[in-house]
Amino acid sequence: MTPPDAPLPPGATIGILGGGQLGRMSAMAAARLGYRCHIFAPEADSPGMQVSAAATLAAYDDVQALHRFADAVDAVTFEFENVPAATLAALEGRVPCRPGLRALSVCQDRIAEKRFLAEADVPVAPWREVTSEAELQAAISAIGLPAVLKTTRLGYDGRGQAVLRAPEDAGPAFARLAPRPLILEAFVPFVAEISAIAARGLDGAVATYDAVENRHRHHILDLSFAPARLPSESAALARDHVARVAASLDLVGIVALEMFLLPDGRLLGNEIAPRPHNSGHWTMDACICGQFEQHVRAVAGLPLGPTTRHADAVMRNLVGPEGLAAWPSLLSRGDVVAHWYGKGEAHAGRKLGHANRLLPRDTLRDLDDDGALGGI
Numbered sequence: 001m002t003p004p005d006a007p008l009p010p011g012a013t014i015g016i017l018g019g020g021q022l023g024r025m026s027a028m029a030a031a032r033l034g035y036r037c038h039i040f041a042p043e044a045d046s047p048g049m050q051v052s053a054a055a056t057l058a059a060y061d062d063v064q065a066l067h068r069f070a071d072a073v074d075a076v077t078f079e080f081e082n083v084p085a086a087t088l089a090a091l092e093g094r095v096p097c098r099p100g101l102r103a104l105s106v107c108q109d110r111i112a113e114k115r116f117l118a119e120a121d122v123p124v125a126p127w128r129e130v131t132s133e134a135e136l137q138a139a140i141s142a143i144g145l146p147a148v149l150k151t152t153r154l155g156y157d158g159r160g161q162a163v164l165r166a167p168e169d170a171g172p173a174f175a176r177l178a179p180r181p182l183i184l185e186a187f188v189p190f191v192a193e194i195s196a197i198a199a200r201g202l203d204g205a206v207a208t209y210d211a212v213e214n215r216h217r218h219h220i221l222d223l224s225f226a227p228a229r230l231p232s233e234s235a236a237l238a239r240d241h242v243a244r245v246a247a248s249l250d251l252v253g254i255v256a257l258e259m260f261l262l263p264d265g266r267l268l269g270n271e272i273a274p275r276p277h278n279s280g281h282w283t284m285d286a287c288i289c290g291q292f293e294q295h296v297r298a299v300a301g302l303p304l305g306p307t308t309r310h311a312d313a314v315m316r317n318l319v320g321p322e323g324l325a326a327w328p329s330l331l332s333r334g335d336v337v338a339h340w341y342g343k344g345e346a347h348a349g350r351k352l353g354h355a356n357r358l359l360p361r362d363t364l365r366d367l368d369d370d371g372a373l374g375g376i
């Protein structure tokens with residue numbers, strides 16, 4: 001019998017829960033390593049299904065379909081963290097799930113995430129749980145204003161949150177976001193938003209990528225500058241933090257940690273994503289082994305690859321009609337690798353693709369934003 005931690009043999013099938021661009025790029029990396037992918041998602045013709053050998057079109061709570069899926073694949077991973085925990089629970093025990101239920105559950109709940117970060121020795125902004133308007137008032141007294149009120153679950157790209165600047169903002173924000181469980185966080189006067197990515201193999205080995213600086217537009221990631229133009233101690237700290245998160249979560253796969261950089265160089269943890277991350281797309285073209293290949297290697301039980309950065313990079317997300325309009329000109333450039341996800345309509349706010357502008361290694365830190373972007 002094959003030992004449970006033996007690498008998946010060539011030709012084995014990796015099941016992916018979710019059919020978006022992260023599943024698509026994971027499936028493309030898996031194909032390069034000789035694996036097939038089977039996408040399980042409720043949407044037909046999803047970006048992941050277009051490039052995979054097999055697909056199951058079913059709801060995440062369809063237990064019979066999940067059991068058939070488990071029987072058809074050799075390992076399971078997921079490409080977004082809002083897969084219901086019950087879905088993974090229906091698969092665990094039937095097929096190796098990498099990452100498993102624990103990593104998923106911690107990252108689905110902002111309160112569990114904050115407690116976990118503190119245990120992993122990653123500092124976070126002061127916070128309080130809020131389940132009533134009275135608790136919100138007590139939390140404001142304890143934390144002060146400004147502060148950010150967030151739903152504890154299913155928030156992404158700035159959805160499900162409100163900034164409270166004055167006492168009179170509390171009532172309307174609570175009315176809008178309740179009755180969902182909430183958390184109040186101190187507003188962090190950050191000088192930059194940083195993220196770092198780690199991969200952890202089945203053997204417990206951890207590899208990290210250079211930390212990057214992220215800029216958002218309309219609450220959606222717009223740009224990642226790789227590497228982040230940070231003091232070297234902060235850059236090393238960012239990698240240490242995410243490496244500890246990967247090990248403490250006992251994760252197999254990729255994990256991203258979003259952080260706030262404070263004026264004194266300290267970093268506060270904000271969010272964890274236990275999957276390949278948009279702020280890691282630059283690694284596809286600027287590192288020897290990018291995040292998607294690394295994720296597949298971990299899930300398949302292969303050794304991790306080198307995270308060495310051979311170029312500097314600026315990643316731009318191609319979003320909505322504006323992203324569609326930029327696509328042809330990006331294709332004609334000699335310094336850009338462009339990726340398109342095969343989505344249908346170019347709705348406003350929809351991530352359609354991304355462009356990685358590559359620059360010679362160690363040149364980004366001497367450029368201002370315009371020089372770094374070079375018109376992409």
Ligand code: AMP
Nearest residue numbers: 125148155156157158185186187188271
């Ligand atoms: P999140 O959904 O937690 O990633 O938050 C979305 C964005 O809101 C972040 O990328 C920050 O720009 C901003 N934000 C979130 N939490 C805070 C905070 N505690 N202080 C300041 N800005 C925040």
